[in-house]
Amino acid sequence: MKLEVQIKMNPSLYLRDPEQSELGKNIINYSIQLIQKNGFEAFTFKKLAEAIGTTEAGVYRYFENKHKLLVYILSWYWGWLQFQIHYQTNNITDPIVKLTMVIKILATNVEDDIMTSHVDESLLHQILIVEGTKAFLTNHVDKDNKQKLFKPYKDLCNMVSDIILECNPTYKYPHSLSSTIIEIAHLQIFFMYNLPSLTDFNKTDKEDQILAYLNHLVFSSINK
Amino acid sequence: MKLEVQIKMNPSLYLRDPEQSELGKNIINYSIQLIQKNGFEAFTFKKLAEAIGTTEAGVYRYFENKHKLLVYILSWYWGWLQFQIHYQTNNITDPIVKLTMVIKILATNVEDDIMTSHVDESLLHQILIVEGTKAFLTNHVDKDNKQKLFKPYKDLCNMVSDIILECNPTYKYPHSLSSTIIEIAHLQIFFMYNLPSLTDFNKTDKEDQILAYLNHLVFSSINK
DNA sequence: TATTTATGATAGTAATACTATTATTTAAAA
DNA sequence: TTTTAAATAATAGTATTACTATCATAAATA
Numbered sequence: 001m002k003l004e005v006q007i008k009m010n011p012s013l014y015l016r017d018p019e020q021s022e023l024g025k026n027i028i029n030y031s032i033q034l035i036q037k038n039g040f041e042a043f044t045f046k047k048l049a050e051a052i053g054t055t056e057a058g059v060y061r062y063f064e065n066k067h068k069l070l071v072y073i074l075s076w077y078w079g080w081l082q083f084q085i086h087y088q089t090n091n092i093t094d095p096i097v098k099l100t101m102v103i104k105i106l107a108t109n110v111e112d113d114i115m116t117s118h119v120d121e122s123l124l125h126q127i128l129i130v131e132g133t134k135a136f137l138t139n140h141v142d143k144d145n146k147q148k149l150f151k152p153y154k155d156l157c158n159m160v161s162d163i164i165l166e167c168n169p170t171y172k173y174p175h176s177l178s179s180t181i182i183e184i185a186h187l188q189i190f191f192m193y194n195l196p197s198l199t200d201f202n203k204t205d206k207e208d209q210i211l212a213y214l215n216h217l218v219f220s221s222i223n224k
Numbered sequence: 225m226k227l228e229v230q231i232k233m234n235p236s237l238y239l240r241d242p243e244q245s246e247l248g249k250n251i252i253n254y255s256i257q258l259i260q261k262n263g264f265e266a267f268t269f270k271k272l273a274e275a276i277g278t279t280e281a282g283v284y285r286y287f288e289n290k291h292k293l294l295v296y297i298l299s300w301y302w303g304w305l306q307f308q309i310h311y312q313t314n315n316i317t318d319p320i321v322k323l324t325m326v327i328k329i330l331a332t333n334v335e336d337d338i339m340t341s342h343v344d345e346s347l348l349h350q351i352l353i354v355e356g357t358k359a360f361l362t363n364h365v366d367k368d369n370k371q372k373l374f375k376p377y378k379d380l381c382n383m384v385s386d387i388i389l390e391c392n393p394t395y396k397y398p399h400s401l402s403s404t405i406i407e408i409a410h411l412q413i414f415f416m417y418n419l420p421s422l423t424d425f426n427k428t429d430k431e432d433q434i435l436a437y438l439n440h441l442v443f444s445s446i447n448k
Numbered sequence: 449t450a451t452t453t454a455t456g457a458t459a460g461t462a463a464t465a466c467t468a469t470t471a472t473t474t475a476a477a478a
Numbered sequence: 479t480t481t482t483a484a485a486t487a488a489t490a491g492t493a494t495t496a497c498t499a500t501c502a503t504a505a506a507t508a
Contacts (some may be wrong), residue, residue, distance in 0.1 A: 016485090021485080021486095023485085023486075029283070038363055039362060039363030041362060041363070042363060044463085044464065044465080044466090045465075045466085046463085046464075046465090054486080054487075055486085055487060055488065055489085056465090056466085057466095057467085057468090057486090057487085057488085057489090058485095058486065060465090060467085060489075061467070061485080061486085065465075065466085067463090098309050100277070101232065130361055131361070133357055133361070133411075134361070136359070136414075136418070136419060137354055137355070137358070137414070138263060138265065139262055139263030139265070139266060140420065141418045141419070145419060147420065150419060153422075154419070154421050157421075157422050158421075170425065172437075172440075173319045173423075173424045173437045173440070173441075174424065175421065175422055175423055175424045176412055176415075176422075176423045176424050176425070177441075179411070179412070179413075179415060179423065180404075180408050180412070180420075180424040183407070183408070183411055184404050184407070186399055186406065187357075187403070187404075187407055188403070188404070190360075190361070191400075191403060194360070194366065194369065195360060195365070195369060195374060195378070197378050197381075197382075197399065198377075198378065198381050198399055198400075198402075198403040199397075199399055199400045199403065200396065200397045200398065200399045200400050201400070213396075213397045213400050216396075216397070216445065217397075217401075217404070217441070217445050220441065220444040220445045220447075221441050221444045221445065223444075240454090245454080245455095247454085247455075248456070268494085268495065268496080269495090269496075269497085270494085270495075270496090275471090278455080278456075279456065279458085280496090280497085281456085281457085281458090281497095281498085281499090282454095282455065282456075284496090284497070284498080285454080285455085289497085290496090355508075378461090
């Protein structure tokens, strides 16, 4: 028997559930490929439709617009990250070790997860790095937030926040530190590859250096 | 005699220097207003031209496209921030006090600077918070970087980096910490107003709490 | 005064972001 | 098995965006 992880998606994100049909699954898969390859700005429903072999109208039956589709795939990944953290820190008792594991999950490139055969997590991770903040840095963030589109992100943040509090119950900024870890992990990776003078990481052992930086930042902060 | 601060802009950003004409200055001013009000995605050269009372083609004579215009106004603000830091930390000898001042400049809302009569820094600060990362989170970041479009941002980062090293010459991640401070200052402000559950700040004394968080994060980190 | 230069007015194109219509296929219900 | 409903394909069309091109005119400069 094959175990499959199912991540429950907010129905406000789609018009028709993409997980319920072949076309829907294609839309998700090819979106991930195209957004990762050319960036979100260059991504259009027309190009997507051509890649899949369907028509623009076909895509519009599933998603209202490309922003909702972006938030859909990001939500999926936020949910998957939450599951990963839960799964991989399950048997760890020491909260320090737990938090170290969390940082590693957030900041290092993932290998493709066999429990979700239909999605390539490695590509999603790269999308999160470059396009993640575009989910909420819009003028309709309020409207989207009221529709609970960022709940998976908040859940993830809360989960990390709880682990921080396990390490130090008196630490005053667990939520801010959580969102800081998540966002800085992505930004430092982006800078490292694209604007390296904004970082202190040299060409060798890049991921380890990012981890070292994040660990230093986080643990100096909570052990005060 | 009136002192005016001049910020030198990279000529690759524009086709015709907007500071050399009334129309050019209008383009900058109205862009700032419109981008702040409606967000960068909703901003178009047509709407800008209508607001100014010129034509679309008129705007295109100054800027190749709206991305370059965004980077132009962000560069201006990065340059202005660098000047502010220089100016306001000039007579401070204690590097800790200096760095505290830097954090304050980066993270609190600025009052309009009388030395730059033609630009509203408060609006620019709000633009930097929401649109700042969009300057480089593109698929043409490499091309832009080769044209030195991010030099003002890097200069700012280096300046902060140097102050960090003054505080602790053995600290290993001065550049990463600089870019972290800059970006987290903006993100936490954005979260505080739009997605508050990603922070630990309540409705009173918001700015002070952000400052407290950033100071705690930075100084725990470099005093190790 | 002649000439360059900036602007205004207008037109036009290709691509984007959609909506609508109809025919056809596929799947579910009767 | 037939009927019906639902999903898809094919096509067309609209408004807006992101530009480029042309030409006339006004202002600045030589």
